[in-house]
Amino acid sequence: MFQMEGVCLMGETSGYFVDPRGAQAVLKILSQAIEVDVDFRDLESKAKEIDRIAQRIHDSEKGANEPTPGPSPAREDIGYIG
Known part of the structure; x- marks a missing residue:
């Protein structure tokens, strides 16, 4: 079409x-x-640098999904009405 040869x-x-x-x-x-x-x-x-960065991101995401220590709030404490 454009008489071009190429490789990708x-x-x-x-x-x-x-x-x-x-x-x-x-x-x-x-x-x-x-x-x-x-x-x-x-x-x-x-x-290797990218591997270290990816591992830090993975570790921080893993930590974000872990429950926080301490008792869970009672059900009535988490409502916004009443």
Whole structure:
């Protein structure tokens, strides 16, 4: 149609975070196909950083779902009318 040739390389990600592992997987295949050596250390470092962030978020969500210590309020104490 536009007389353009192209390629789209895609890697699967969760969509919630930047995903260096997805980028690394795509880049690894591409580098093998075009026979180029690529240093993946920066991507691996970023992947570990994202893992730490995701773990902190998971831990904070887990803590938010745990019941608070102490007795539950009586049913009549939680109404807003009366």
